[in-house]
Amino acid sequence: MSAKVDGGAWAKLVEAGTNRAIENLSQMTGQAIEVNSFNLRSIPIREISNLVGGPDVTAVGIYLTVSGGADGHLMLIYEPSIACQFVDVLMMQPPNTTTSLGEMEQSALGEMGNIVGASFLNVLADEMQMDLRPSPPAVMLDMAGALLDVIAADLMMVQDEAYVAETTFRAPDREITGMFFVMPSAGLLKALLEWGAAA
Amino acid sequence: MSQGATTERSIIIGLGEYHVARDPSLELVCLGIGSCIAFGGYDPVAHVAALAHFVLPDGSARNASAAEARFVDLGVPLILREMKNAGAIASRIIFKIAGGSQMTVARGFESRLNIGERNYEAVKRAMAERNLKITSEDCGGAQGRTVRLSVESGKLFVSKVGGEAREL
Secondary structure: OOEEOOOOHHHHHHHHHHHHHHHHHHHHHOOOOEEEEEEEEEEEHHHHHHHHOOOOOEEEEEEEEEEEOOOEEEEEEEOHHHHHHHHHHHOOOOOOOOOOOOHHHHHHHHHHHHHHHHHHHHHHHHHHOOOEEEOOOEEEEEEHHHHHHHHHHHHHOOOOEEEEEEEEEEEOOOOEEEEEEEEEOHHHHHHHHHHHHHO | OOOOHHHOEEEEOOOOOEEEEOOOOEEEEEEEEOOOEEEEEEEOOOOEEEEEEEOEOOOHHHOOOOOOOOEHHHHHHHHHHHHHHOOOOHHHOEEEEEEOOOOOOOOOOOOOOOHHHHHHHHHHHHHHHOOOOEEEEEEOOOOOEEEEEEOOOOOEEEEOOOOOOEEO
8 A cells, every 4th residue: 555645844855856856857858857746655665666567567777875964765767668768868869769778878877867866865965954975876677676676675674664755757749758766764764854843 | 187377376475475375276476576585495295385575684683573574584484384384394395596686786886785695695594504405596697587486386487577487
């Protein structure tokens, strides 16, 4: 069972960070990418992959960890064909040029992860007066369950449910949509809650 | 005897879950395993099959629940116990494992997130402590796996993205 929750002030902060990240993605790509939906859920960790369509669905994940004052996980998730379209946008190629993800294409997607991760964390770090740093991005193409395993393992050490901030976005003049997951570990969640209570 | 394959029902085993079965119309399935381990056991005489979806190596220090298969060190004895309760005998059980991938091979992830390897080592250790052997395995690498265990035949199949299912 997944429950949408109203996290109050801290949820608004996460949403503001997400909006900034998508804005910067928009500028980087020169495409008018807009946020379609933003949901904050509290969800059993073993069900997170259902948000992507199930654990055996093939997907591209661009994964960054958060470190510094608190830990967390960020992941951009696309259908493989959508990831290829994003590569075309990032590399300023005509649509449908990219059909597979080699080293160059993965590097382009990694750069996208850098922009989104850094923009998102900057908003949080500024507001919370906290040191929050993104790791270098890992770009993976595999079953969604496998992509999310490392995150699940980290979270399941201490908890059964996790907050997942799930954002979908799209570029209106191209058929590209994607998801951006923010999953705070216990420490970052605590920091967010404390910030929210004081805000 | 020929109707088995067509009437198979799948039991999906999620993170930290397990299932022990004797019903030959079932197949036990772990979908999209990355750093986790799919731990399969089959007693070919008693026709008892089990599949567990281990997530983490070590739960003994965490006061964890002993009734789930989240942790390898608690999960292995749990599966053995449950299989025995269903009629299996430990010395007859054929054990097969798959998973334990290192999904994130990017710079900066190596030391922090080697959960796949730690899970694999934990399974090896838990088995060695009980003088039990793993008959076959498909572990490590940087790829996800889906694992299916037929209760009727005891055959365990592993598939990866872009590949055919392969019997282990």
